Amino acid sequence: xxxxxxxxxRLCRREGAQLFLKGDRCFKDxxxxxxxxxxxxxxxxxxxxxxxxxxxxREKQKVKRIYGVLESQFRxxxxxxxxxxxxxxxxxxxxxxxxxxxxxxxxxxxASRSQARQFVNHGHFKVNGRKVDIASFQVxxxxxxxxxxxxxxxxxxxxxxxxxxxxxxxxxxxxxAAQFRGTVTALPTREDIVMPIQENLIVELYSK
Numbered sequence: 001x002x003x004x005x006x007x008x009x010r011l012c013r014r015e016g017a018q019l020f021l022k023g024d025r026c027f028k029d030x031x032x033x034x035x036x037x038x039x040x041x042x043x044x045x046x047x048x049x050x051x052x053x054x055x056x057x058r059e060k061q062k063v064k065r066i067y068g069v070l071e072s073q074f075r076x077x078x079x080x081x082x083x084x085x086x087x088x089x090x091x092x093x094x095x096x097x098x099x100x101x102x103x104x105x106x107x108x109x110x111a112s113r114s115q116a117r118q119f120v121n122h123g124h125f126k127v128n129g130r131k132v133d134i135a136s137f138q139v140x141x142x143x144x145x146x147x148x149x150x151x152x153x154x155x156x157x158x159x160x161x162x163x164x165x166x167x168x169x170x171x172x173x174x175x176x177a178a179q180f181r182g183t184v185t186a187l188p189t190r191e192d193i194v195m196p197i198q199e200n201l202i203v204e205l206y207s208k
Contacts, residue, residue: 056205059198066195067096068113073136078206089199090190097188100127101135103145107175107182108164109157124151139184147180 064074081091096102101117104125110116117135119125125132126146127139139145151157161177169175172186 053205056201059201060205063093063096063197063199063202066113066197067099067102068117069096075206078202082206089203092202093190093193093197093199094188095138097193098138098140098184099135100125100132100137100139100145103139103173103182103184106170107145107173108161108167108169108177109147109182111160115156119157124148124154124157141184141187143184145182145184152180 060074064071069077077095078088078092081095082088084091097106101113101120104110104120105113105116109125110119120135120137121133123131123133124147126148127137128144129146131148147157161180164175164177170188170192172184172188172192173182174185175182
């Protein structure tokens with residue numbers, strides 16, 4: 001599967017918002033948005049007022065980049081969200097939040113979603129006692145996500161867990177850091193997603 005391998009700081013600058021793609025660096029003064037809060041490239045300093053389609057496209061690109069999803073997979077998520085009961089935009093965000101790589105990140109095992117994706121792909125985690133190495137795996141309520149025994153001495157993961165509580169754990173997840181285990185206590189709702197996302201713009205874009 002293809003993936004973006006360029007500078008992730010450029011993505012934050014392009015969207016004009018912190019997408020928290022670089023781990024701890026995003027919370028320091030070295031953050032690209034704090035140092036150069038304008039779009040990358042020769043004409044990045046020019047102010048362009050977006051309207052209509054431009055706003056919708058930028059919102060879709062921002063959400064894709066937050067969760068590290070490429071266009072084809074994002075379209076699949078949208079079709080499933082539109083077919084499910086409830087509000088399409090909220091269904092879409094809930095599905096993205098329930099990706100295993102995002103859950104690993106939100107529990108604090110990883111400093112960023114890209115790092116979480118790497119940990120999952122390398123088989124470091126189990127879901128309900130079974131190894132899962134698919135980053136897009138959808139967790140459900142009462143699922144237990146656990147770090148495998150052989151991975152518990154990983155210094156990077158241990159360091160991430162030591163600062164997990166400070167970064168905050170969503171209310172729909174619970175973490176037992178001593179047991180290297182997290183539980184999905186409920187399904188995420190719109191109120192649980194604190195990133196500045198206007199999902200209605202994405203729905204309007206794909207509904208044309």
